[in-house]
Amino acid sequence: MKDDDYGVLTAPDTVRIERLLPGPIERAWAWITEEDKRAQWLAGGAMDLQVGGRVALTFRHKELTHADDPAPPKYADMAACAELLGQVTVCEPPHRLAHTWGGQGEVQYELREVGGGVRLVITHQRLPSRDDVLSVSAGWHAHLDLLVARLRGREAPRYWQLHSRLEVDYADRFPV
Template sequence: MNDYGTRIASDTVRLERVLPGPIERVWSYLVDSDKRGQWLAYGEIEPHVGGSVEHRFHNSKLTGHDDPPPPEFARYDGEHLMTARVLAYAPPHLLAYTWPGGGEVPSEVRFELAQEGDDVRLTVTHSRLPNRDEMVSVSGGWHTHLGVLADRLAERSPVSFWQTFARLHDEYQRRIPRS
């Protein structure tokens, strides 16, 4: 499996990871605020379609390295609040919600979980991205956050968030065509 996200449509990127299970454990890292806060963002998710989603991001403190973002991402230093709406909620297999971002209309993120023996395949699909720059940023962000999640589930110490994100952002600049 290739760890890099794949552009599957002009406005959509998909990433997959095989993570240590069971599926209920991985699901809990998607919906439980304290567990999600260890790899993405803290905040409550109301467990029904139409429910609210709150994410409180603080990427500089996510991995324990407390590294500052590169200058071009300095606006993301500190805590940032994102609010959204649940689009799908089917434990422990499917979670989807809106994702406010760089466009007038929110994009959408979809998490799909499938048990594979003792492991779980997590597929993250982020769609309705308004432009290539947003797709590059989202791809690098999800790739970095999913690496932190994999480390947390494997009980490893994650590497520096911002150093990893900067490297991956540059890689996605090369991988995602400008067309």
């Protein structure tokens, strides 16, 4: 895993993570906003793409990859299905989307064409605790690795195995 794949803290309650995706930008936007595509790397569910629109993400982590390990005990309640509700706060297709993330702050996706690819920057802010920062950092990192694998036609890494390892890495990278 490359060092620049890791997210960075831009404030004590804010993590920023980037990936270079294959283009064009409309394809990357579709994988973020269209339910059937988003369900393959993050979460399904409806997303009303207008400011004030409803976001209803349905996470089915055990369906993201084949032969995955079981969820760690602290995530057992979300192993089969977890739902998160939010509201769109910014929608500027195909460059910017932001929405609230249940009770855990706000997420912003920024897409910019670079060369033949697309730079995706995700910023998750107003996380309530250090544990949330570590969990969300590992989660975004693992989900983005799945997205890149899907877009490149490669086998996706095992989600929970990767998430567990990354949570330890982020605890080392983001000391108390």
